[in-house]
Amino acid sequence: MRVRVRFAPSPTGYLHIGGARTALFNWLFARQQGGEFLLRIEDTDAERSRPELIDAIFRALEWLGLDWDDTPVYQSERGDAYRDAVDRLLASGAAYWCACTPEEVKARAEARGGTPGYDGHCRDLDLGSGVGRVVRFRVPDEGSTSFDDVIRGEVSFDNANLEDFVVVRSSGAPMFHLANAVDDAAQNITHVVRGEDLINVTPKVLLLRDALAVPGELVFAHLPLIVNDKRQKLSKRRDDVSVGDYIDRGYLSEAMVNYLATLGWGPPDGIEIRPLAEIVAAFRLGDVNRSGAFFDVKKLQHFNGEYIRGLPTSEFVTRSTPWLFAADVPWAADRFDVDAFEALAPLVQERVKLLSEVPGYVDFVFLVEPVLDEASWAKVMVKGRDLAVAVLDHAAKAFADCEWTVADLDVALFSYADTHDVAKGKVQAPVRVAVTGRSVGPPLFESLVVLGRDETLRRIGVAKDRL
């Protein structure tokens, strides 16, 4: 049978790292099996769902490159199907109306000794529908519900530990388990790949499928959770994990997807950074780990640096250009010079880990006056004042009439190093700070070539005056 999986986000927040990983593993499995990857928006909870987030989720998935098949299913539009299922459940006695309020349920539980859960109060009262009433599923008192998880093996729950859970709220809206069971059946889903936080809900869905006489078997695979540095499930509040935030910080989708694929799984040959197509080919659902994985931003950054360096330079230019027009960039848009950026791009490309770092490497070209990094100035120009004065004097003269090429600038400036027996690193520093404002940046002479003789000499002059 053809594999059909689904990613079923609830539009209560932006797509976060955990959801992205779940979507990715579903997608990998589907593509690797030649199956289909479907989308379902689980918006049964009108209170929490925010329709405007749905599009943001789609865009995040698109950014990641996780293309889906068919049009997404919206649970908010499938009321009839759920009502039909509930009618069948009620008719067969698998479910019943319950008039207990949450407060009553809780009060009785406390009176019983604190064990949470519904006590079956209305089970055999044969109540009909009514305002404020919910429909509960009649969980068998005995036996157990188990399934063979692809990742974890046999997982079993005693039915006695399961309460008669609500399938329809007093508002008439279906609960997640019900909608889930009905939709997985309707969409002919073959495999459910989701986070381990949903493992306890599986017996309920299984019981529901059974009661609804859904044909065929649904295979489950519960992914290990992605955790924070305290080894707790990533939380939108506590941890900063929205996929969109990573886009804004200059991460490449290829790097993100590749990194996410190494969380809970690893290719047999140990090569972590590789094209998605190879990951698809090597991926095996059954080889996914069972234990939680820490989301290590440092390692993600390393992946990102690798991907940036691996880009053709022209693509690096087109992908980093938006960052040069970002709102917080300190120069007017008309100061941007494509040719200048293209000249520096290959040198910047091998130095950044994030696209957002790019402006900091080339700003001196577009700024009227370079931003002055105080720490750099203090170290090179103040602490090393004597050398700085001598070097800038030398540079001002030597740069005045040499050929304006990397090779000639090199000779012109470093003749000072040779004649005065000073390390080249020491000699280039004052010029770099004078011209770019910082002590780090792209190679100096290439930078000067782009800046031009007049501006270079002007900035050297300004720095000398400041000394």
Add this chain to the structure above:
RNA sequence: GCCCCCAUCGUCCAGUGGCCUAGGACGCUGCCCUUUCAAGGCGGUAACACGGGUUCGAAUCCCGUUGGGGGUACCA
């Protein structure tokens, strides 16, 4: 409390009874290269939670302990 899951370097991943004096990657770190910073090259650091079994032999299988996590809603 109850239920479920998990347990190899700081972190991620290999390892599926002998190839393991446990391998790769990130990080950290030493050296080299070098006009800064990167990148690159060559090294180093560091782990099978504990206790019992099973077996000729266990990181690998079983049991227990401990530890961690998840769930326990008229959220998903």
